[in-house]
Amino acid sequence: MSKESIEQSLKLFIVLSRAHRSINDHVNTFIAANGLNPTEFAVLELLYHKGPQPLQQIGGKILLASGSITYVVDKLEQKEYLVREACKKDRRVTFATITEKGKEFIERIFPKHEEQIDQVMNVLTEEEKATAITLLKKLGLSLN
Amino acid sequence: MSKESIEQSLKLFIVLSRAHRSINDHVNTFIAANGLNPTEFAVLELLYHKGPQPLQQIGGKILLASGSITYVVDKLEQKEYLVREACKKDRRVTFATITEKGKEFIERIFPKHEEQIDQVMNVLTEEEKATAITLLKKLGLSLN
DNA sequence: TAATAATGTCTCGATTTCAAAATTAGTATA
DNA sequence: TATACTAATTTTGAAATCGAGACATTATTA
Numbered sequence: 272m273s274k275e276s277i278e279q280s281l282k283l284f285i286v287l288s289r290a291h292r293s294i295n296d297h298v299n300t301f302i303a304a305n306g307l308n309p310t311e312f313a314v315l316e317l318l319y320h321k322g323p324q325p326l327q328q329i330g331g332k333i334l335l336a337s338g339s340i341t342y343v344v345d346k347l348e349q350k351e352y353l354v355r356e357a358c359k360k361d362r363r364v365t366f367a368t369i370t371e372k373g374k375e376f377i378e379r380i381f382p383k384h385e386e387q388i389d390q391v392m393n394v395l396t397e398e399e400k401a402t403a404i405t406l407l408k409k410l411g412l413s414l415n
Numbered sequence: 416m417s418k419e420s421i422e423q424s425l426k427l428f429i430v431l432s433r434a435h436r437s438i439n440d441h442v443n444t445f446i447a448a449n450g451l452n453p454t455e456f457a458v459l460e461l462l463y464h465k466g467p468q469p470l471q472q473i474g475g476k477i478l479l480a481s482g483s484i485t486y487v488v489d490k491l492e493q494k495e496y497l498v499r500e501a502c503k504k505d506r507r508v509t510f511a512t513i514t515e516k517g518k519e520f521i522e523r524i525f526p527k528h529e530e531q532i533d534q535v536m537n538v539l540t541e542e543e544k545a546t547a548i549t550l551l552k553k554l555g556l557s558l559n
Numbered sequence: 560t561a562a563t564a565a566t567g568t569c570t571c572g573a574t575t576t577c578a579a580a581a582t583t584a585g586t587a588t589a
Numbered sequence: 590t591a592t593a594c595t596a597a598t599t600t601t602g603a604a605a606t607c608g609a610g611a612c613a614t615t616a617t618t619a
Contacts, residue, residue, distance in 0.1 A: 277529050279544045280536035284438065286548050289555040291435040292478070294428065308575075327597055334436070336577050341599055343575090363584045363597045385421050392424035394557040399550055400423045406539060406547045407427070410434040413538040452605075471567055480607050485569055487605090507567045507614045 287410075294391050301387050305380055306350075310335065310343050312384075315352055318369040319377045323356070325364045352376060431554075438535050445531050449524050450494075454479065454487050459496055459513065463521045467512040469502065496520060 295309075302312045313333045318324060324332075330340045344367055347353045352373035358364035369377075392400060439453075446456045457477045462468060468476075474484045488511055491497045496517035502508035513521075536544060 276537070276541060277533045279541060279548070280533040281529060283536050283539075283544050283548050283551070284442075284532045286551040286555055287431075287435055287438070290551040291431055293555050293557070294431070298428075310575080325597080337598065338578075338600080339576055361585070361597085365598070385425060388428045389421045389424040391554065391557050392427050393420070394553045395427075395550060397420060397423060399553075400427050402546060403550045403554075404423070404427050404430050406543055406550075407430040407434040409538050409543075410535065410547075411430055411437050413437070413535050454605080469567080481568065482570075482608070483606055505567085505615070509568070 294388070297391060298384070298387055301384065302380075305376075310339075311347055311352075314343055314347060314367070315369065315373055315377055316381070318353060318367060319374060319381075323366045323368040325358065325366055327364075329367060347373070438532070441535060442528070442531055445528065446524075449520075454483075455491055455496075458487055458491060458511070459517055459521055460525070462497060462511060462513040463518060463525075467500070467510045469508045469510055471508075473511060491517070 299309050302309055307315070310333070314329055317329060317332055326340050326344060327337065329335070329344075330337055335343070344353065344355065347367075348355060351370055353367050353369050356366045356368055358366055395403060443453050446453055451459070454477070458473055461473060461476055470484050470488060471481070473479070473488075474481055479487065488497065488499065491511075492499060495514055497511050497513050500510045500512055502510055539547065
């Protein structure tokens with residue numbers, strides 16, 4: 272654990288934070304221009320791709336506290352992008368289901384969202400992307 | 416811009432987000448255990464390493480809106496980790512300066528903070544860290 | 560020089576998030 | 590079966606952040 276090693280680690284932390292912030296700002300600006308915040312978008316995307324979900328599962332998947340789920344789901348329900356549906360088997364559970372309007376929204380927005388990300392990531396070659404994925408995966412796993 | 420390329424880009428976005436979140440949660444838990452939030456810590460570290468700063472410069476460096484700077488500097492001033500000082504040359508300007516108590520705090524905490532980060536980053540070899548730094552730098556720059 | 564523009568900080572209201580407590584429903588135990 | 594435990598959701602209050610506007614000061618320019 273030399274001094275240089277620590278400095279490298281710190282530098283890596285900084286460039287990782289900057290890269291993340293930079294990309295996120297870009298992506299979030301696009302999402303905001305379409306009337307949602309990043310969390311709302313994440314929830315809607317989840318429902319679109321994985322089907323109806325119990326509220327609690329949503330919290331688990333996008334890492335949100337239970338109180339926040341209620342809030343975000345309320346917002347999306349007001350916008351008519353999803354509906355709450357009671358679970359018949361277990362009356363404690365509420366499912367969130369994407370509506371037609373929600374589907375249309377995602378289908379309209381998602382391709383551009385992907386393009387935005389691709390546009391940024393394409394400063395790297397395919398090989399560099401593959402390398403970055405491998406390294407970042409290790410970092411993401413290093414704590415669990 | 417093939418289909419595979421976009422998928423790689425999306426995957427990279429996801430692993431980048433996860434890595435960042437994972438590391439950040441780790442680091443923030445440590446900082447919180449010492450009574451600060453990440454932003455307060457960032458401001459204090461900036462003042463420690465770069466000396467007294469006009470409030471506005473702080474906002475520029477850690478990317479915070481002007482209203483938020485006022486708020487964070489208030490918090491740190493209440494904790495007696497910094498003081499506001501009027502600028503004599505330009506009476507619009509206020510400097511934030513770290514106090515002795517603030518210095519002691521950073522000197523006590525910072526080495527452990529570095530260790531925390533190093534501990535996580537050391538799942539990578541030195542060479543891998545260097546590679547990651549190079550790639551992430553490109554991503555961070557790709558938008559400005 | 561006087562008017563106008565720009566700059567730095569603060570205030571205020573709105574948004575988003577969390578954590579803890581409350582509520583309601585289901586499960587297990589004595 | 591009553592009683593306590595667990596689970597899912599909502600409510601509530603606090604914290605953190607932003608953006609727009611207010612205010613004082615400084616800079617520019619006509």
